[in-house]
Amino acid sequence: MIYNDTIVALATASGAGAVAIIRLSGKDAIALASQNFKSVTHGKKLIDQNTHTIHLGHIVDDERVIDQVLVSVFKNPNSYTGEDVVEVSCHGSVYIQQEIIQLFLRKGCRMANPGEFTLRAFLNGKLDLSQAEAVADLIASDNEASHQIAMQQMRGGFSTEIAKLREELLNFASLIELELDFAEEDVEFADRTQFKDLVERISFVLKRLIDSFAVGNVIKNGIPVAIVGEPNVGKSTLLNALLNEERAIVSDIAGTTRDTIEDELVINGIGFRFIDTAGIRDTKDVVESIGIKKTFEKIEQAQVVIYLFDADAISGDDKKSENIVVEIEKIKNKYPLKPLLIIANKIDKLTEDKRQSLNSTLSAVEGSQYLSISAKSGEGVEDLKTQLLNFVNTGALKNNETIVTNTRHYDSLLKAFEEIQKVKYGLESGLSGDLMAIDIRQALCHFGEITGEITSDDLLGNIFANFCIGK
Structure with a gap:
């Protein structure tokens, strides 16, 4: 692919709006725009204007006026792309957008990838x-958290x-390589004690x-x-209470929800994706059975499981209470690594004595957290939101620490960590410098893959293909 021609694309969202921005970048961007721009100031030419200036005028195709526009000029290297860039702010008519883009295409621009x-x-x-990946x-x-990261x-x-770690490791790598050139003299240019301290520090940062990544991934993609x-x-009632809207159908008929219903809610900047599932029970209804099967599939995909039961239905019924505890234990045993939050619903129907009895029943479930709520009245729903936030470690966000959210970065960090562990073992076992140098080079390579100092056309193609056109 040639990257020195002039490209054009719509930089704002497609469709009609108040204003649209069309962006050009390349060595002929300003010249091409100047040919088709008639300033309201007589005799003004875009090509003669200073960088970072805005000009009012009209985009014209020969004598035909397409639109009145504002044109921003950015001269290389002081632009987003490092090339000459022009941004045309026009009225947001789809017709006008296409007319201006097609005009520049006829004049020699290429549509941007x-x-x-x-x-x-x-x-x-x-x-x-x-x-660059952070731009996407x-x-x-x-949500606030993914924006902050x-x-x-x-x-x-x-x-x-990453660059700081790579630079320090590179300095020691150079000294190790220098030792190889003087192998016959048996000299050490790299202080092994300092090198060991550096490897320990790099290992700590990489870890x-x-x-x-565990926190960053859920913040970026939302927590199911x-x-x-x-x-x-009351599962559907709870979903509606959380979202503060009638998202799911609610009725007194058991089995109303036959398919999963999903919706998202942002709580204190963290995105949660709630999944209302079909009720779990033995049934001969074919459609309901399919819904129950999907319920267990959604539990597999979820990172947090809320088990909801009717507090009023089990009140004073020891057998039903025991059955609830058994069901909870089944879920805990089947999904031991998933946070499980037990919620007693419909507590608005309970007396104070029955509420205390309920707390005793829930306390019998070891290692689980529980809440009592009324999805219908809203009692306890805010406590539920607080508890969900407690499942997410947001301390790193508050401390402004670096959080990894990109799978490619995570993979490169794992590989770099593996190589550093090899170097650490080599230092401890007195391995020769030439063997350690191989592992150091590999670690440096993985660091370089993150920042792009080491890339391939295939890698760049895969990364930038996921961007929107115009960015």
Whole structure:
């Protein structure tokens, strides 16, 4: 692919709106725009204007006026892509957008590929690869936490940390390589004690970054929460109470929910995806049976499971209480690694004595957390939201620590950590410098893959193909 021609694309969302922005980038961007721009100021030419200036005028096709526009000029290298860039702010009519884009295509521009503006920014050294990927994450962010992580990464927080580790390791690698040139003299240029301290520090940082992926991944993609339980215990009512809208159909007929219903809610900047499932019971109804099967599939996919039961239905009934405890234990045993939150619903129907009796019953379930709520009245729903937040480690966000959210970065960090462990073992066992140098080179390679110092065309193609056109 040639990356020195001039490209054009719609930079704002497609469709009609108040204003649209059309972006051009490349060596002829300003010249092409100047040919088709008639300023309201007589005799003004875009090509003669200073960088970072805005000009009012009309986009014209020969003598035909297409639209009155504002044109922003950014001259290289002080632009997003590092090339000459022009941004045309026009009225948001789809017809006008297409007319202007087609005009520039006829004049010699090429339609930009997905992410090509950001790709050019990377190739021209305006962003490293992890920062470029953060641009896509920033556009896709739909809650405060994912936005905060993407902004931190785009500003270089993650890449700066990686670059510092890589530079220190590279300095020692150079000394190890130098020793190989003087192998016959049996001299050591790299202080082994300092090198061991560096390897320990790199191992610690890598382990912290790797561990942060568990939090970063759920923050980026949202935390799936399955609401399960027997029919008619209030699962759909709870979903509606959480979302504060009538999202799911509610009735007194058992088995009303026959398919899973999903919706998202942001709680204190963290996205949760709630899944209302079909009630679990023995049934001969074919359609309901399919819904129950899907319930267990959703439990497999969920990261948090809410088990809901009708507190009023078991009140004073020891057999039903025992059955509830048995069902909870089954879920705990089947999904031991998933956080399980036990919720007693419909407590608005209980007397104070019955509520105390209920607490004694729930206390019999060891190692589980439980709440009492009324989904209908809203009592306890805010406590439920607080408990869900407690399942997410947001301490790193509050402390502004680096959090890894990208699977590619996570994979490279794991590989780098593995190589560093080999180097650590080599130091402890007195391994020769030439063998340790191989592992050090591999670790440096994996660091370079994160920031883009080591790339391939296939890798870049895969990354930027996921961007929107115009960015």
